[in-house]
Amino acid sequence: MSSALQPPTAHRMIEASGVHKWYPNGFHALRGASLSVHRGEVVVIMGPSGSGKSTFIRTFNALEDFQQGTITVDGIALSNDLRQIDAIRREVGMVFQQFNLFPHLTVLENLTLAPVLVRRRDRAEVEAQARALLQRVNIAEQADKFPGQLSGGQQQRVAIARSLCMEPKILLFDEPTSALDPEMVREVLEVMQDLARDEGMTMVVVTHEVRFAREVAHRVVLMDHGEVVEEAPPELFFTNPSHRRTRAFLDQIL
Amino acid sequence: MRAELFGSPGNSALTLALLAALGSAAFGLLHWGLVQARWAVVRANSTLFAVGRYPQEQQWRLWLLTALLAAAAGLAWGLLRSHPRRDRGGDLWPQNDWIAVGLLAAIALAVPWWLRLDPLIQGRWWGITALLLLVRWAAGHWGRRLPARVLALLPLLWPLLYLVGMLLINGGLGLLPVPPGDWGGLLLTLIAASFAILLCFPLGVLLALGRRSDLPLLRWGSVLYIEFIRGAPLITLLFLGQNMIGFLLPGGLAPDRVWRAAWVLTFFAAAYLAEAVRAGLVAIPPGQLEAARSLGLTIPQALRTVVLPQALRVALPTMVGQFISLLQDTTMLSLVGLMELMGTARTVMANPAFLGRNAEVYLTLAVLFWCCCAALGLGSRALERRLDPNPAS
Numbered sequence A: 001m002s003s004a005l006q007p008p009t010a011h012r013m014i015e016a017s018g019v020h021k022w023y024p025n026g027f028h029a030l031r032g033a034s035l036s037v038h039r040g041e042v043v044v045i046m047g048p049s050g051s052g053k054s055t056f057i058r059t060f061n062a063l064e065d066f067q068q069g070t071i072t073v074d075g076i077a078l079s080n081d082l083r084q085i086d087a088i089r090r091e092v093g094m095v096f097q098q099f100n101l102f103p104h105l106t107v108l109e110n111l112t113l114a115p116v117l118v119r120r121r122d123r124a125e126v127e128a129q130a131r132a133l134l135q136r137v138n139i140a141e142q143a144d145k146f147p148g149q150l151s152g153g154q155q156q157r158v159a160i161a162r163s164l165c166m167e168p169k170i171l172l173f174d175e176p177t178s179a180l181d182p183e184m185v186r187e188v189l190e191v192m193q194d195l196a197r198d199e200g201m202t203m204v205v206v207t208h209e210v211r212f213a214r215e216v217a218h219r220v221v222l223m224d225h226g227e228v229v230e231e232a233p234p235e236l237f238f239t240n241p242s243h244r245r246t247r248a249f250l251d252q253i254l
Numbered sequence B: 001m002r003a004e005l006f007g008s009p010g011n012s013a014l015t016l017a018l019l020a021a022l023g024s025a026a027f028g029l030l031h032w033g034l035v036q037a038r039w040a041v042v043r044a045n046s047t048l049f050a051v052g053r054y055p056q057e058q059q060w061r062l063w064l065l066t067a068l069l070a071a072a073a074g075l076a077w078g079l080l081r082s083h084p085r086r087d088r089g090g091d092l093w094p095q096n097d098w099i100a101v102g103l104l105a106a107i108a109l110a111v112p113w114w115l116r117l118d119p120l121i122q123g124r125w126w127g128i129t130a131l132l133l134l135v136r137w138a139a140g141h142w143g144r145r146l147p148a149r150v151l152a153l154l155p156l157l158w159p160l161l162y163l164v165g166m167l168l169i170n171g172g173l174g175l176l177p178v179p180p181g182d183w184g185g186l187l188l189t190l191i192a193a194s195f196a197i198l199l200c201f202p203l204g205v206l207l208a209l210g211r212r213s214d215l216p217l218l219r220w221g222s223v224l225y226i227e228f229i230r231g232a233p234l235i236t237l238l239f240l241g242q243n244m245i246g247f248l249l250p251g252g253l254a255p256d257r258v259w260r261a262a263w264v265l266t267f268f269a270a271a272y273l274a275e276a277v278r279a280g281l282v283a284i285p286p287g288q289l290e291a292a293r294s295l296g297l298t299i300p301q302a303l304r305t306v307v308l309p310q311a312l313r314v315a316l317p318t319m320v321g322q323f324i325s326l327l328q329d330t331t332m333l334s335l336v337g338l339m340e341l342m343g344t345a346r347t348v349m350a351n352p353a354f355l356g357r358n359a360e361v362y363l364t365l366a367v368l369f370w371c372c373c374a375a376l377g378l379g380s381r382a383l384e385r386r387l388d389p390n391p392a393s
């Protein structure tokens, strides 16, 4: 199955090394986490609840700050420079567990808002692109509805299309299927799988969907206590992990 | 219904007793209003109640403004109906609109007649009502051809009209100036209330955002302001404003007494509005701002297009409640000697010719205020329905 995946290139899209993060209340959430992601690569991050997975990927688009270590996204080093943060956010899309669609805008407006406002693109052109994207995630007929009128699976597909409409170089997914009813998980995973296979999109996915990780990921990563504990190709990760904590984690979810 | 009202002997007795009480109260009021009351006090002073001592030969400006307002109202009404929401659709002429048209026509016919207004003035009211309905019809009929982009500019109509209105009322640019001291009655009430409503809105939003800001100085400044204003009774602030603004500003710059009071009203209402907006902001999940930020929107862009539209919709009922109490609070201006509706009423009642006719005057005032507040309430409910992304039906 993974033979259908495009091989990643050598170009490094995300380079995080030795990242430490303390939350304002003093909690030490990231303890020297490191990860590098190549262009076209799909990396799945797994790990027990509270291990810092969300915190880690949220540092990649500066939704969270960090106190030590370095993160470079497509050659731009993350610092506190606001203009650089804006530049990085334009290149990095993010899909959330709770979808976070804008409920007061129609599906189509959810997609066109940022390209028109941020990239200053022509509205008609963006609308055409948005409709094409909705077609691709199989919800073209819902364009004029409001998010609250869609099912969870449909909403998450809209959220993916919304990110794609900004034409990002990297997509981050934070448990994109955890809030969905089981029968809707598939339709969302299929969209993500197509993205990886057909577009060669660079993706970092926090998920506990083992099948998705086996079939789509180039690498699977285990986080625990704010650190990256193990990195391995999926065949190895699931059958013969080298680390004791990985085995303990897999025993719980498999 | 029947089972609820007459289910048991106890219920039946209670229902009958309440009906009797209601009936006798209604009869008493009708009898008083039609037989005992002497409405001459209202009829003879209708101009005073409407505009105070605004000079007669300049009143055409107020008629012009009223006509403009009626046309604008008709325009907004018709355009909103001709551009129903794309996801829901809607009639060009729903049943509610026919009821509204009927009510408007009835009021326009009955009230001038009942007040025994001059036939000329009566005709003007009919003309203005006809204008409103005509524009409503025309905007509904041809509005569909206007692109939605034009519709988005509609809210700007009101601040713009306010400026035009102030020019007409105040004079200047070739029009004879009419000093604020000559404004009175309903005119002054509406000027003060609309000034405060228009200005306290942006001020309140800024204060609410300031209260949630990361910058400590801004945050504490906003908190201090809001809590101070909310802790002080309006009447003390009004007196304070009359006495203090003169000291604070150099000689000629201090605004007229009317404007001092209007500013105090604005600053007062802004603090309450800020709290309503804050409640709206709190109700918006943080994920909304995060999603907007991760799409590359700057914070001002995210606030303007994502957070505030939702927060203001949540806050809308509370905000309109504030606007309604603001309208009623204008009666306090009479206590610092201004001749708005309440002040006018007090001078009229002090006139020996109308001694003992207080009930008629107060009832008229109550009905006038009720009409204004009901209009605000109806408008806000229509807006709420239009902005609701998840209607029950």
Ligand SMILES: Nc1ncnc2c1ncn2[C@@H]1O[C@H](COP(=O)(O)OP(=O)(O)OP(=O)(O)O)[C@@H](O)[C@H]1O
Residues within 6 Å of the ligand: A023, A024, A025, A027, A029, A047, A048, A049, A050, A051, A052, A053, A054, A055, A056
């Ligand atoms: N705003 C915050 N302030 C303080 N501590 C926080 C904050 N957000 C998260 N944490 C803590 O940081 C740790 C890591 O949180 P994070 O959400 O990154 O974990 P996670 O691996 O994504 O877990 P889950 O699988 O439950 O989503 C947790 O112990 C959490 O309690």
Ligand SMILES: [Mg+2]
Residues within 6 Å of the ligand: A053, A054, A055, A174, A175
């Ligand atoms: Mg998480």
